[in-house]
Amino acid sequence: MGVGLTRKSGAGGRSTVRDVAARAGVSASTVSRVLGGEYPVSAATRTRVLRAVRELDYVADARARAVAGAGTPTLAFVLEDITGPSFAHMAYGVEREAARLGHLSLVCSTDGDVRRELEFIEMMRAQRAAAVILVGGAADTPEYRERTRRVADSLAAAGSRLVLCGRPPLGPGAPVTVIEYDNEGGAYALVAHVLAQGHRRVLFLGGKPDHTTAMGRQRGYLAAHRARGVEPDPALLLHGDFTRDSGHRLMRQALARGLEFSAVIAATDMVAAGALTALHEAGLAVPGDVSLAGYDDIPFARDLRPALTTVHVPYEELGRLAVRTALGHGGESADEHLLLGTHVVVRDSVAAYGGH
């Protein structure tokens, strides 16, 4: 049970909770309770213990607790943008499954900064996190692969596990668990549905051109066209990011440029939400004048008017699966590569071409 204590000033002279207990004239377990803040302790006792802590200049050491097996085991979850609802739902799945399996999950939002990601991973490794889950696409460069391979090795050496969820996989032999969802397949099915309604000029509001998730969705868009014998006009492929504001801006630009299209595929539902407002502002009816579809099936996709046709990605389940796999509770072998399917959810935002 003991809360390990080490001297603030570092280096030598480690000590235990018992030194504080002796100085405060209470039991070691009382010190633990006061420091943990978890159980009722009288105000007088609390004051005595906190004074002893200050006088001895000690600070509790989570690592020592983890080593002793007394601390809460942890899991780490790294995402690029905490305001994106799809990954927030994945984080929720991670948190719930981690809780079910007795782990605390820590989230770090990096805003795409590789250095911060590495700092966080290093901290989690030192913390002896059971697993580090990286989510969301990235640019799949040699530099990415080498850096991520180093991270995987360094985590493995510390007894931890790297999980890549929607991130580009590494080469064979890397000590990682890879969980992907089928961006290309989902986009293919969605665009095939739109083409089957007779549309031939389909605007694509995509993500960053080197981002693997965005590229997967774009590949699906292109493949669905080719399967129908339609050569897509490259002028209809626009690039931004995955936010509502990006969708709004790209849609306004497309309208201002006079691009011709009868349907729009947005790379995410958030992009679709912004695009829908831009179409509305331009006096265009959806789907009467323009059909629109999104990607992700975040909960409020059904609250847009018209309710949004989109691709369902099981984000919460992805989060749960990442945790189960990383902790080895799912029976999957250590280096399994999992690919989850996605499916189209048909609502009211896509109509037959020529309906207007």
Added chain:
Amino acid sequence: MGVGLTRKSGAGGRSTVRDVAARAGVSASTVSRVLGGEYPVSAATRTRVLRAVRELDYVADARARAVAGAGTPTLAFVLEDITGPSFAHMAYGVEREAARLGHLSLVCSTDGDVRRELEFIEMMRAQRAAAVILVGGAADTPEYRERTRRVADSLAAAGSRLVLCGRPPLGPGAPVTVIEYDNEGGAYALVAHVLAQGHRRVLFLGGKPDHTTAMGRQRGYLAAHRARGVEPDPALLLHGDFTRDSGHRLMRQALARGLEFSAVIAATDMVAAGALTALHEAGLAVPGDVSLAGYDDIPFARDLRPALTTVHVPYEELGRLAVRTALGHGGESADEHLLLGTHVVVRDSVAAYGGH
């Protein structure tokens, strides 16, 4: 620069990165680079270092690095529900401001579980986080105040700072920074706007009855009625949570029960989104048949149709302010209690009573 290393098996025998370096036949800084995963190192060197790490059964110690001043200083952010967009935007503000000030921010979503919150805080205290920011309402009970006071004392003893952001404040003298946004004032202004349009039976889709944020908004609803000399019908006060699904469910129930109302105030924009869909499903036009308003002004409030009238809460700025205040960069005194104002954003979802 040294990455502190301690023996996995705990207790005595601390050592340094130099032991690993000696065994691997490389410099200490090379070991740091390999373990940090940050810089290019040849594959052969990496293999040698990782083998030495495994053989010595060592693990890097973030706490030791922090003590030595070499690690990244951290900030911790605790919220109840990571899928709620308002707090996600606050977390984004925290992350950006923390980054600007050279800190890494860690997020923990507790799903309302007090024990997990305490475990995380204990870990962050051991980690020597510069501050721990708790956000979102809670039940303001004696137990809450006592527990939170203990947490504040224990963090203060470790040189860290507790920030309560939208959480109930503690009594005087507690070592905490309190930042509140005006839930009651915002709701008062919004409901006054709705009453000024002639509405007299205004349904309130509220949050949990003991949750301080929800109660503040409800107090504003009641006060605005009384200021107009209108006694609100208690049957019009419904309680759920702050999610889209709760809004959808409560709205359906209100319609099924045959409650009479001409306007709806939702406790959050997410609740409003769900309510809007339920109204739509019932064949009711907004605002033609029923007026509707939300609270929070999350980005996609303007993507709903009609665009949602709501109360703007500066969540991202709240996050930035919490960080600046906690780190003492804002010039505010240590125990200042800050209250941020909110304002109504009038869009298209509220119409004059009798317009239908």
